Amino acid sequence: EVQLVESGGGLVQPGGSLRLSCAASGFSFSIYWMYWVRQAPGKGLVWVARINGDAITTNHADSVKGRFTISRDNAKNTLNLQMNSLRAEDTAVYYCVRGGPSWSMDVWGKGTTVTVSS
């Protein structure tokens, strides 16, 4: 079964850090683009970061550039998101997502919740 399972979310103070991880299984992880997508409370989906299969290319949304870093370990089938200098507006459910055909996203995890609050 193709599966993505996120972990690492929690409550953190403004300015703090968190590292999200995503365990992938059931597919050839190393050949796929992978994304982090977030959904703030009451808001829609927003792309945060993406990384290609061999980790050579990464892109981050302007809202997180310089604070978040996406990475992957193909030997461990794991996707990561290092989040530093967290702000209240980073509060959201963060989804690990597999890139599909033609800019679609064809496999999603259930998400992990990040709350930034003092």
Next chain:
Amino acid sequence: QSALTQPASVSGSPGQSITISCTGTTSDVGGYNYVSWYQHHPGKAPKLMIFEVSNRPSGVSNRFSGSKSGNTASLTISGLQSEDEADYYCSSCTSSTTLDVIFGGGTKLTVL
């Protein structure tokens, strides 16, 4: 970069058909045939329902169909069932320099 525009909510009775619109610009929906649709039951993983405007992934019911005209894409669900009640999001490839994928704001579908 503004989100694609979707109605906040739509509703229909079992067996009926509904259509959800997704309006963008020539830089996204209108410029590419790379519109996708996702179904999201709260607390669960979102699910890809349509890609490339009108293609269904394996396993998705043929009650779900997609189309596009100009800068507006549409998702039609026919033969509404109670389990179709969910949030639906569209997305598109975009030529914006800040994002390469843009989502709609989401539409809550209620099956009456």
